[in-house]
Amino acid sequence: MHVTIARVHENLFNGEAESVSVPTTGGEITILKNHEPLAATLKPGTLTVRSGGETQSFTVEYGVLEVSGSTVTVLL
């Protein structure tokens, strides 16, 4: 699953990952492979990307999440 996390002026993460945990307005969700297409708004919290035993965290204030096919895009 390809994950892109970007801010307007910089690219925070761009690569393969096994799972992504995102704080959406509806509650915290974790996205794994083959998730159904989803578009959601985010609320303040922490976003975690796990790839091959490594985890990376990003602070979220506000943004949009999109899952389509095998790509996950988070715009902060």
Added chain:
Amino acid sequence: MALKDIKSKIQSVNRTHQVTKAMEAVSAVKMRKSQARAFSGRPYARSALSILERLAPSLASVKHPLTEKRTEKHSAFIVVTSDKGLAGVLNAAVLKETSRRLEALTIPKDAVDIFAFGKKAAEYFERRGYTLKDRFENISDDVSIEDMERTAQTIVNGFTVGMYDRVDIVYTNFKSTFEQQPVWRRVLPLSSGALHDIVVGIVPEKGMFARPGNGESPSFYTTEPSSEEVLDVLLPRLTSVILYHALLESKASEHSARMVAMKNASDKSRDLSKSLLRTFNKVRQAAITSEVSEIVGGIEAMASK
């Protein structure tokens, strides 16, 4: 021409050469920086636009104030140029494109508000009697996103309350160091057609970001909490992204255009200085030859006495 005149001319050409060469070097550094910034801004803009594009089927059905088409009575134009000249045809091309678009609109002059980024645009439209709603000068190379959001907010609010019925932007798209192109885009009301144009325009022809967006488009989206709320977050943001992106691209274009213009100028001044030096040597040699022949003539005249 007298020897002294040529000499002073050579000196002045050399001075110009030094100036243009320094400007070329400075622009080259700035160009590299602003190109990197323009490129780093592209993934976000591309993703934001393609999310919206994929949500577009619902865009038609969802009623959002920013997608609403109205009869065009009042319009806002955002024009992005540089503050300073000496950048080839860059500014002229943007201003010409804007004038062309303004003429194509069937809206009287006094119903158009201009948002001018850069001194050149402000001066141009002020002289032609347009209403300058806002002018931004001395924008540093690291365009701040906060400033952008403020302007975008003004424009989005203006559109929402009905002050503007459409908003357009004209800026320079950075294609490569040697190629910049003035482009016009409709910002508001947002439509899937206009968005598609922007997405296509953002992907560079070659280089590390030149990959086509993923074509797979799910026919159905789960939206949380609702399509309206996702659009509510995305649409106003998108306006500032378009604006921010336009400014970054224009900056990169400006420095590239200036570097190329200055390179041409310093090449030309080097050639000119060379040919002037040749003239100088010829004139000097002619003077020496005539002096020598005068002396020889004088000696001969004296010897024959």
